[in-house]
Every structure is written in C-alpha cells, then in structure tokens.
Amino acid sequence: MRLPVTAAAGTIAVVLIALFSAAADGLGSAATVAISHGTDTVCGVLAGNAPRSIQCxxxxxxxxxxxxxxxxxxxxxxxxxxxxxxxxGTAFFCWDASNASSTDFPQKRVYSGPALTDLTVGENQIAAIDRNGTAIRWWRGGGSFPRFNVSRSYRSLTSGRGFSCAIDANNTVRCWGGVLGEWIQGFFSNASMASIVAGDFHVCGLNTTGFLVCRGINDYGQLDAPSGPAFEFSSLALGASQSCAVRQANGTVVCWGGGGGSGTYAPVNATSFLFIVAGGDLTCGLTTMNFSVVCWGTNRSKPAVPLSLGRILPGICTADQSSCTCDIVPDSASLCSGSGVICRPCLSPSSPPPSPSPSAPPPPLTSRKTSKGWLAFAIVGSVGAFSGACTIIYCLWTGVCRNKKVHNSVQPTITAAENGGSNAGATSGAGAGGLILSSPFTSTSGSGPRIFRRQGSRVMRRQRSGPSSFKDRAEEFTFAELAAATKNFSLETKIGAGSFGTVYKGKLPDGREVAIKRSESGPRTKKFQEKESAFQSELAFLSRLHHKHLVGLVGYCEEQEERLLVYEYMKNGALYDHLHSKDNNSTVLNSWKMRIKVLLDAARGIEYLHNYAVPPIIHRDIKSSNILLDGNWVARVSDFGLSLMEPESNGGHLSTRAAGTVGYMDPEYYGLHHLTVKSDVYGLGVVMLEVLTGKRAIFKDEEEGKPISVVDYAVPSIVAAEVARVLDARVPMPGPHEAEAVELVAYTAVHCVSLEGRERPFAADIVANLESALALCEDSHGSISSISLASVD
Structure with a gap:
C-alpha cells in the first residue's frame, strides 16, 4: 500500500496557556481528532474504550x-x-484514506522506539518530539528537511504545506523546509512565542504575553485575526484559507478568512468547544457538552454539520498524573479506559475555564487528600511487603518451594565453551523496525539521545506466549549412511565448523543434498561432555522449531560416541564468507539493498526465537558465520549448540558462565555473566556493522597494526554523522534513498551495541527499522510508502 504524503494543510493543534507570564505549551499537531482534508475524512480517538480505538x-x-x-x-x-x-508514544501507524469509496484502512507501522509526542504530518514529512523533549525526529521530507534529529528542546511542533515549525527554549520560532521554512521563520524573528499552529502557508500563535499573532500568506484574509485582550483564546485551528479560534471565556468559536467575506464570524453560534482542528477548507471541533464532533467549511452561509462519531476523548491521556500541573479532567480515568488521566490546560486567571458538562462527576481529591491516600498506600504496601518476605522465608525454610517442576517441552542443560570458526554452507531452512535518524546519537556508553528505549511492557514483542511452530519429527540416520553420504567424511566434503564439530556436505541416497555436522569423538572428557550438551541442545531446539529464517533440521545420528546432525544444504554458504573471504567473488551481496535484506531475514529469525518460541530462546552465538544463505539468497540463523531458554522468572535473565565468540559477545554478559535476549541483540548489532563496513568483528588496524573491534572502528563515525567514512568500499556509494536506508541501519546498529542491555532495542524493534530501511531502498518516488513498515500482525 502506498501512503502519499502530500500536504497536511492545517495540521491540528491545541494551545495551552500557562498561568500569568509563564510560556504556554502547545500540543503541536497531536490531538484526539484529525482531518484528512483530501478525502474529507475525520477521525477521532474514542473515549472509554479498551483499547482506545480510532473511529472515522x-x-x-x-x-x-x-x-x-x-x-x-x-x-x-x-x-x-x-x-x-x-x-x-512508543510507535505510530499510518492509514491510506485516498480511496474515498472504501472504509478499509489497512494500517502500516512506521515507527517503533522511544516515546514520542506532538506527532505532526506535512506535505512530505512526518515529525515528532521525543517524549523527554531533547530533540525533534524526522521521517522523509526530502532534502529540504533534516536527515537527522534536531537535538534541542522544542515544543508546539506543527506542520504546514512543505514546512514545519516549533518553538525552542528561548520562545523563538524555528522552521524547517528549505526556502519556505526560512520565509515563515523570518516573520517571527523578533517575536517571543508561547505556541504556534500552521496552516497551508500561514502560521498563527499566542505570544508570551497572551496575544494572538498571525503571519504568512494572506490571500483570503486568513491573517486578519480579531483583536482582543490577552489570553482571550485557548485553541487555534488553521486550514488552507481560513483560521479559527476558541474563546477561553465560554468555548465559542470565531473564524476569519476563507474568502467568503470580511471580518470574523461564528460558524456554530453559541456552541461551546474544548478544542478545534483544521485541514484544507474543513474545520472541526469537539463540543464541551457531550464530546461530539461538529464540522464546518469556509462557506459562511452553510450550517455546521455534526458527525456520527462516538464520544471522543477530550484530550490526550497520560499515565503520569503528576505531569498535570493545573487540574485533571473530571472522570478522565474512565474516559481513558482506566489507563491514565487527562490534564486540563492551565488557563489565565483573567478568564475562567468553560463550565464542565452538567453530568460530569466532581473533580478529583485535593492534593492534601491525595497525599494522605499515598501515605495510607505506603503503609499498607510496607505491611504487605513484610508479610511477603516472611512467607518466602518460611517457604524456603520448610522446603515447600523446593523441587518444583517446571513444565517445558524441552529443557536441555547446556554448559558450552567459547567457540569460533565458520559454519560456511552448512544448512538451509525449510522455506523462507523509533527508526529514527539522529545526530549525534548515543555512544556505546548509553549517553545522549537514543533511537530505542526499553519498553515498560513487552507489547512490542508480539504474541510472546503464542505457540511455537512444530515440524515433522527429525529422521534418525545410521552412522554408516552418513559416512557414505560424505565419502567417509573426506576432506573434500568439509565445508566448515560449528559449535561442537565439523560440517560436511553430503548427498543422501534419495538425492537430497545435506549438511552434516559431526561432533568430535573421543573419551568422555569435559570437552566431550560439552559437545554432547551442544548436540542435545541443538537437536532439542530444532526438532520443535520451524521458521523461514531458521535453519531446517533433517535428522540426526546417535551411535555410541558419535553425534551427528543433518540439515538441508544451504547453497550460498555463510554471510561471513561473502563479507570476508578473499576467494569469494560473488557480487550478489555487493548492493546495499541485498545486504539490508539479509540483515532483515536474520533479524526476523531472532525475533521468532525471542517472541514466538515457548519458552523464548536465547541463541548466545549470533555472528556472521551463523547466518547462512540458501539457493534463493534467503538468510537463516543456524547453530543452536549454545542456545538456552529464557527463564520466565528472575526478570528474564540467566546468571551463567559466558559462552560465545569473541567480538560478538555482549560485554554485559561477558563481564557480569548476565544473559538476556539483549545479548543476542548485541551480536546482531556487530553483524550489522560487519555488513556496513566489510570489516571482521575483530581485525587489524591498517595504520597501527593492532587488533580493533568493528564496534570501536565504526561507532564513533556513525555517532558523528559520518557514516560514509566507514562504508564498505566494495559496494557502490548509496543513492539518495539508499543513503537514508544505510544511515538507518547504522544508527540502529549503534543502539544494538550499547554497553547496557537495557539500552538496546528488542528484536521486534530492529525488524521494524530494517523493514523501513529495505522499503527506502525499494522506493523510487520518495513518497511516504518508503517508510511503510510491515503490516501489523
């Protein structure tokens, strides 16, 4: 589906006025009602629903x-x-509304990452502010908009036709969008603004003294704002040719411009509104009485029309009640479906706020009562915590809690040592995204702005408790059959090595080409026991898992001390060989699009292990030699000899001796023996840097001749917004859209290799970003389709 971004004329805004001389904060283009003016579609977030859905x-x-x-x-x-x-604010989705005859709006996830606010849409750009207020983030927009985050504190972000503006900490208006943005910004060069809202080619707002200011094109009288006292207006909405405002005293609306006559007029008489929004020639408002939506056009003689929408939220729900600096909307907890409250705007004392609906319940308790409530809660909580501690001690003392069996389909015990080597050509399976460009980005120490932030819940991990996909039972082969298939394991059939043995290419009597992994034989030493554990682990895991981006297991052999696993043969070998082998002359991976596709395939395989396997599986040895390519160049994750199951308890982490491959191992796991799914994310981040740079995980520096990690080599340049300096010279320099895709992959990789696991994204977030990057490579028109990610499952 294509989502053409052409003109967000009159993006929506609600202007909040602070008390006295304090600067007012606007909600930018984010509200609970919005207009797609090209299709005359009006949508709103329904109140009281769980989840809070959108109706149009x-x-x-x-x-x-x-x-x-x-x-x-x-x-x-x-x-x-x-x-x-x-x-x-941890993700946003977009819907195509261009098919006027259809009400089917398939949604596309465009972003997943750290929390955002003030989401705003313009002609060919989407922008939002970090929830922590440290930067503006951008999607698309072409060369006239920043390709990276604008790292400063901004508020009141809004977008018009081809430009976006916001207010910085000094109350100065800053605009982007090439010449047009500079032109708009010039109108406000000497103004100290509290809030702004954009129309097609004009901007209105309240200055820090509370007076209404409008600047820009005035072809239809859209700048001819009414004069009045300070803090007269509480909400503004600008369309293509018309401007409207809500009077703070009584909630009535006044409009001007539109080309239908001079002066101001009241389109809805004495109806009281909480806020208004606009798009093109359409303006809509949310009524104070019953939270219904009423709309009107620029024809002053045509009456306003109530829409058939249900009861709409009167404001944005926030989970942090302490962020409400003035008051809370009555019954807002119910309106927010029991999840959050709605803050009332801080209004000037010169004009009382509109009266609430007669049916509204009394306001919340005073702060004094609230404090007492928290005190009581703290006392009860303390007693409960003490009782719980006593119960646990008793449980442990009496042995009641001991020897509890955990139901699990597979519970191998693994203790494997470090390993390395290539898994070249070993196997083939049974069948084949917050996404933001920012500069500067976080270093591996975790400082600075971030693409991702650990989610408070695991919603983004998608159906974590869903069933694993099972396959047919693995075949059992005799040792003689496998010896015959590999010419008695001759050197000419050797194609690599894995976590517990050597890999050979073989051909079964029925003609199937396979890869056979044979463990080292010998006395039952500790080393052999580790190999035995690795064999049992991989057999157990692959016997119950099946995914297009995981290695496919054909069968096994277990005779005396011989342990062998049989996989489908992967014709195109390991990613490692294509990146680093001097003997490999393949040109297939010498395109950024193909390299990003391989990374996406691998990320999807890891996402399956983390999110869909029950219980989740931690691979523990993600590296380029364990990412294999089949005959169709579909990438699959292989070698589960070191894999462990993620525990449901203990915060989802294991305390276990470090195992894996040097250069790919999670520093937190290596140093603290603290293993989580984020340990796999670190390894994938290293692979991403390998793909971008063409360098091994550990390589010799050409200048000093000392070993250096690809992380230390690449991350500083990426953080400094100099991605091109470290790109693999064997791949042609990326074109405009490819450059954006490559940068996205680079910045995602930086966050994957953060020192602290909590700062790394989940696999689902990485998939979303790589899907977006691949879409950018495939896009040739620079439209919003280039950032459309996978449809929500």
Whole structure:
C-alpha cells in the first residue's frame, strides 16, 4: 500500500496557556481528532474504550472504525492519509484514506522506539518530539528537511504545506523546509512565542504575553485575526484559507478568512468547544457538552454539520498524573479506559475555564487528600511487603518451594565453551523496525539521545506466549549412511565448523543434498561432555522449531560416541564468507539493498526465537558465520549448540558462565555473566556493522597494526554523522534513498551495541527499522510508502 504524503494543510493543534507570564505549551499537531482534508475524512480517538480505538466518518455518512488492536493516544492527518500515535508514544501507524469509496484502512507501522509526542504530518514529512523533549525526529521530507534529529528542546511542533515549525527554549520560532521554512521563520524573528499552529502557508500563535499573532500568506484574509485582550483564546485551528479560534471565556468559536467575506464570524453560534482542528477548507471541533464532533467549511452561509462519531476523548491521556500541573479532567480515568488521566490546560486567571458538562462527576481529591491516600498506600504496601518476605522465608525454610517442576517441552542443560570458526554452507531452512535518524546519537556508553528505549511492557514483542511452530519429527540416520553420504567424511566434503564439530556436505541416497555436522569423538572428557550438551541442545531446539529464517533440521545420528546432525544444504554458504573471504567473488551481496535484506531475514529469525518460541530462546552465538544463505539468497540463523531458554522468572535473565565468540559477545554478559535476549541483540548489532563496513568483528588496524573491534572502528563515525567514512568500499556509494536506508541501519546498529542491555532495542524493534530501511531502498518516488513498515500482525 502506498501512503502519499502530500500536504497536511492545517495540521491540528491545541494551545495551552500557562498561568500569568509563564510560556504556554502547545500540543503541536497531536490531538484526539484529525482531518484528512483530501478525502474529507475525520477521525477521532474514542473515549472509554479498551483499547482506545480510532473511529472515522465522512460527512453525513455512518461512522466506521479502523481495525486495530492497538490503543492510541492521538491522531494526526495529512491530505490523503492519517497517522495515529500509540498509547505511550512508543510507535505510530499510518492509514491510506485516498480511496474515498472504501472504509478499509489497512494500517502500516512506521515507527517503533522511544516515546514520542506532538506527532505532526506535512506535505512530505512526518515529525515528532521525543517524549523527554531533547530533540525533534524526522521521517522523509526530502532534502529540504533534516536527515537527522534536531537535538534541542522544542515544543508546539506543527506542520504546514512543505514546512514545519516549533518553538525552542528561548520562545523563538524555528522552521524547517528549505526556502519556505526560512520565509515563515523570518516573520517571527523578533517575536517571543508561547505556541504556534500552521496552516497551508500561514502560521498563527499566542505570544508570551497572551496575544494572538498571525503571519504568512494572506490571500483570503486568513491573517486578519480579531483583536482582543490577552489570553482571550485557548485553541487555534488553521486550514488552507481560513483560521479559527476558541474563546477561553465560554468555548465559542470565531473564524476569519476563507474568502467568503470580511471580518470574523461564528460558524456554530453559541456552541461551546474544548478544542478545534483544521485541514484544507474543513474545520472541526469537539463540543464541551457531550464530546461530539461538529464540522464546518469556509462557506459562511452553510450550517455546521455534526458527525456520527462516538464520544471522543477530550484530550490526550497520560499515565503520569503528576505531569498535570493545573487540574485533571473530571472522570478522565474512565474516559481513558482506566489507563491514565487527562490534564486540563492551565488557563489565565483573567478568564475562567468553560463550565464542565452538567453530568460530569466532581473533580478529583485535593492534593492534601491525595497525599494522605499515598501515605495510607505506603503503609499498607510496607505491611504487605513484610508479610511477603516472611512467607518466602518460611517457604524456603520448610522446603515447600523446593523441587518444583517446571513444565517445558524441552529443557536441555547446556554448559558450552567459547567457540569460533565458520559454519560456511552448512544448512538451509525449510522455506523462507523509533527508526529514527539522529545526530549525534548515543555512544556505546548509553549517553545522549537514543533511537530505542526499553519498553515498560513487552507489547512490542508480539504474541510472546503464542505457540511455537512444530515440524515433522527429525529422521534418525545410521552412522554408516552418513559416512557414505560424505565419502567417509573426506576432506573434500568439509565445508566448515560449528559449535561442537565439523560440517560436511553430503548427498543422501534419495538425492537430497545435506549438511552434516559431526561432533568430535573421543573419551568422555569435559570437552566431550560439552559437545554432547551442544548436540542435545541443538537437536532439542530444532526438532520443535520451524521458521523461514531458521535453519531446517533433517535428522540426526546417535551411535555410541558419535553425534551427528543433518540439515538441508544451504547453497550460498555463510554471510561471513561473502563479507570476508578473499576467494569469494560473488557480487550478489555487493548492493546495499541485498545486504539490508539479509540483515532483515536474520533479524526476523531472532525475533521468532525471542517472541514466538515457548519458552523464548536465547541463541548466545549470533555472528556472521551463523547466518547462512540458501539457493534463493534467503538468510537463516543456524547453530543452536549454545542456545538456552529464557527463564520466565528472575526478570528474564540467566546468571551463567559466558559462552560465545569473541567480538560478538555482549560485554554485559561477558563481564557480569548476565544473559538476556539483549545479548543476542548485541551480536546482531556487530553483524550489522560487519555488513556496513566489510570489516571482521575483530581485525587489524591498517595504520597501527593492532587488533580493533568493528564496534570501536565504526561507532564513533556513525555517532558523528559520518557514516560514509566507514562504508564498505566494495559496494557502490548509496543513492539518495539508499543513503537514508544505510544511515538507518547504522544508527540502529549503534543502539544494538550499547554497553547496557537495557539500552538496546528488542528484536521486534530492529525488524521494524530494517523493514523501513529495505522499503527506502525499494522506493523510487520518495513518497511516504518508503517508510511503510510491515503490516501489523
């Protein structure tokens, strides 16, 4: 599906006025109602639903819901599409609304990562502010918009047709969008602004003294704002040719411009509104009385039309009640489906806020009562914690908690040593994304802005408790059969080595080409016991797992001290060989698109292990030699000899002796013996850097001749926004869209190799980013389709 981003005329905004001389904060283009003006589609976030879903309507037609299991905070509209910000701000999705005859809006995930706010859509750009307020993040927009994050504190982010603006910490308006952005910014060069809202080619806002200011093109009188006292208006909405505002005193709306006459007019008479939004020639407002939506156009003689939407949220739900500096909307906990509250804007004392609905419940308890409530909660909690501790001590003392069996389909005991070597050509399976470009980015120490942040829940890990996919039972071969298939394990059939033995190419009597991994034979020493454990581990895991991006197990042999595993043969060998072998002359991987595809395949395999296997599996040895390529160049993760199951208890981590390959091992795991799924993420990050640079995980520095890791080599340049300095010279320099894709992969890799596991993304986040990067490589028109990620499963 293509989502053309063409003109977000009149992006939506709600202006919040702070008390007295304090600067007002705007909600940018994020609200609970939005307009796709090119399709006359109006959408809103429904109140009281769980999850908080989005409902849309077109004119007098019946309302329809956007099919989704995602809960949303806000929605923002462009000309032909809409985007919704997921609750908590950790992802956003977009829907194509260009098919006016259809109400089917398949959603595409565009971003997954650290929490965002103020999501805004323009002509060919999407932007949002980090929830922590440290930067503006950008998607698309062409050369006139920043390719990296703008790292400063901003508020009131808003977008018009081909430009975006925001207010910095000094109350100065800053705009982006080439010449047009500079032109708009010039109008506010001497103004100290509290909030701004953009239309097509004009911007209005409240300055820090509370007066309304409008600048830009005035072809239709859209700048002819009414004069009035300070803090008269509480909300603004700008369309293509018309501007409107909500009076703070009574919630009524006044509009001007539109080309239909001079002066101001009241489109909805005395109806009171909480806020208004605009897009093109359409303006809509949320009524104070019953949270319904009413819309009107620029024709002053045409009456406003109520839409068939259900009750819409009167504001954005926040989980942090302490962030409400003034008051909380009555019954907001119920409106937010029991998850969060809605903050009331801080209004000037010169004008009282609009009266709440008569049916509204009394306001929340005073701070004094709240404090007492927290005190009581703390006392009860302390007693409960003490009781729980006593129970645990008793349980351990009496042995009640001991020897509990954990139900599990597979529970191998693994203790494997470090290993290395290539798994070249070993196997083939049974069948084949926060995404943000930022500069500077976090270093491996975890400082600075971040693409990802550890999620408070595991929602992004998708169906974690879903069933594993089982395959047919593995065949049991005799040792004689496998010896015959490999010419008695002759040197000419040797193709690599794995975590517990040597890999040979073989041919079974029925003609099937296979890869056979044979463990070292010998006395039952500790080393042999480790090999035995690795054999049992891989056999156990691969016998129950099946995925297009995991190695496919054909069978096994277990005779006396011989231990062999049989896989489908992977014709194109290991990724390691294509990147580092001097004898490999393949040109297939000498394109950025193909390299990114291979990384995406591998990430999907790891995502399956972490999110869909029950219980989740930690691979422990992710490296380029364990990423194999079949005859169709589909990448698959191989070698499960070191794999362990992620425990459900203990915070999802294991305390175990470090094992893996030097250069790929998670420093946190290596140093602290603290193993989590993020340990695999570190290894994948190293592989990503290998793919980008063409360097081995550990290689000799050409200048000093000393060993250096690819992490130390590449990360400083990437953080300094000099990705091109470290790219593999064997691959042609990326074109415009490929360059953006390569940068995205590079910045994702930087976060994968963060020193602290909690700073690394989950596998699902990496998949989302790589899907986006691959889409950028495939896009030739520079439209929003280039950032459309995988459809939500």
């Amino acid at each position: 309507a077109r004119g007098t037609q019946p309302a329809f819901s956007i099919s989704s299991n995602v809960s949303f905070d806000s929605v923002s509209g462009g000309r032909d599409f809409l985007c919704g910000l997921k609750s908590g």
